[in-house]
Amino acid sequence: xxxxxxxxxxxxxxxxxxxxxxxxxxxxxxxxxxxxxxxxxxxxxxxxxxxxxxxxxxxxxxxxxxxxxxxxxxxxxxxxxxxxxxxxxxxxxxxxxxxxxxxxxxxxxxxxxx
Numbered sequence: 001x002x003x004x005x006x007x008x009x010x011x012x013x014x015x016x017x018x019x020x021x022x023x024x025x026x027x028x029x030x031x032x033x034x035x036x037x038x039x040x041x042x043x044x045x046x047x048x049x050x051x052x053x054x055x056x057x058x059x060x061x062x063x064x065x066x067x068x069x070x071x072x073x074x075x076x077x078x079x080x081x082x083x084x085x086x087x088x089x090x091x092x093x094x095x096x097x098x099x100x101x102x103x104x105x106x107x108x109x110x111x112x113x114x
Contacts, residue, residue, distance in 0.1 A: 021051045028052055032063040039064060039102050043095055046087035053088035057081055057098075064102055075101055 031037040042060060046053040061072040079097040
């Protein structure tokens with residue numbers, strides 16, 4: 001199946017839409033990293049927003065404060081989430097596992113994020 005040729009105007013619209021989608025995904029990741037949004041809020045947002053639902057789970061996990069590549073990989077492996085899984089593809093139990101994992105970390109550290 002080949003992609004039909006697009007006019008210059010159609011290409012410009014597609015470029016604009018792709019740029020806007022990248023900006024929205026970056027803003028969600030930035031807000032999670034800064035503590036302005038919680039993981040639960042991001043998962044809820046992904047249920048209703050197709051652009052956000054396309055973010056890879058591992059990228060979102062790495063945006064959680066104090067989580068890097070190694071810890072993200074360990075959590076993904078423990079919860080049996082494939083490295084290429086996107087938020088849209090998370091199962092109910094996997095999402096609950098992610099939330100439980102990071103709620104437990106927050107309460108263990110005794111920090112409120114301030």
